[in-house]
Amino acid sequence: METTEVEDDLPPDGDAEDARTSRDRSGIQSIEVGTQLLVALTRAMRAMALGDLARAAGMHPSKAHRYLVSLQRVGAVSQDPLTGRYELGPFALRLGLASLNRSDAIVRTRPLLAGLRDQTGHTIGIAVWSDRGPTVVHWEKAGGAPGVNLRIGDVLPMLNSATGRLFGAYQPMEQTLPLVERELHERAGDDLPGLPRSLTDYYRLCEDVRTEGASWVTGSLLPGVNALSLPVFGARGQLVLVLIALNLQPLFHAQRGGELEHTLRTFVMRLSAMLQAPAESPPKAGGRRSKAAR
Template sequence: MEDDKHDKDRRGIQSIEVGGQLLLALAHQGRAMALKDLARAAGMAPAKAHPYLVSFGKLGLIEQDRLSGHYGLGPLALQLGLISLQQADPVRVATPLIADLAQQIGHSVAIAVWGTRGPTVVRLEESPTPVHVNMRHGTVVSVTDTASGRLFAAYLPTDKVRAVLDEERRREAWERERAGAVAPVASALPTWEAFAPQLDEVRAHRMSRSEGAVIEGISAMSAPVFDHTGAMVLAVTAIGPSGTFDTRWEGPIAQALRQCAGAIGRRLGGSA
């Protein structure tokens, strides 16, 4: 009885849903289309599709080219798309998806964004069997040693990343001096010139990984999320014990990460 009431409350207008298939077809194809091709893509006859296109044209959702006669998205559709992109918050969009991902892969999943001090964890979804690592909301992670850090380093403007790395090196030197080091000690952090070539592997796989580099026995893999401008806006990072964490580039964790990052990116208007 309750289910019947719920279905009734959710009942829509069938003609709008049918006509909406034309809009979905245009969005999927990404180009203007002839009537017969558009109708075929939407699964209907041209004679049935035409009245919908006329109405959509009056609203500005569809626009017909005067020369070719092809139908494309109209000014209202473009305006709605731009407003949607302006309202999209990458972290808000990503949060429910990383919860599903953590359940799927059985490992913790974090979202990191680029903050004023570098890669910063803003969400952490614990796995069904949590791994206790020193990570919480607001944690700033290393650019050079972590999977998410190297990911940002590979895709953000060089000057922005280099400034953070230089600051990390200065902070490290200050901490050594504060600890009473009397002789020069080689930095554990690489210079930008030594670090930059390592990023080629990240770009080649469009992912980054870390195997016990930060915390012994803990591994991580990270995938980038790009917005509608092609800019990387956040990193989705899976974290788990090295003994059970598959870091192969084409392993199940890597594939699940790519799918999740791609789904987030598409909701932000990106192409992947």
């Protein structure tokens, strides 16, 4: 008897539905293999030599190189022309940033920031935690602050930024520790005043941040720029984002207990309450038609 193509694809028990499901789940293996290189770069959080990257991805260097050529072409990976090391490319960074920006907390917070900027006269931003660390996802820049040169997608340092210290205070230590240790090693010779020199110094500073519920820096991230960062909490009491206010030192009066601190604390309290409440669903079209019919 002649058999059809579908019958040839049937599993041993003759379940056609299982066969269709199996075909639907099939994918393109080369994409899955290439993604292993991106995963390795994300976990490393640093540029990597070809051999190290190939080992981390579990493949031979020659095979890794072929995939990296294609990943470079689409902007998912970039290569330093001097060192030959590989790093996540601009498209990978834009992809990650786009994913972060679709979170409910950011979508609901972003429209409120321009009003806070106008009220305070300072640049206002928000940052969230990503695999790379404290990541800026939105800025509302105040006029007359040319020295405030941060961009969306910038990753802020853990040691000397108000935002990094705030994440250090509230984010689980297993997430922050690798970044803190790396910065302590890389900045061992830095003579910046107030820079923590050890894990003990850093986490003692984070304890002070938790006690105050806010983090201040004076010119330690950007010369001549002051910043104040405050935590915004979600429904389960977890840190969902950090509010940042900053400006040039002569314009930014963020002394403890001052008017600006009060304004920002009031804002984050209201924002936390809003994010802890369910988002309102838009009215259904059917409901509007029904009301009109009545």
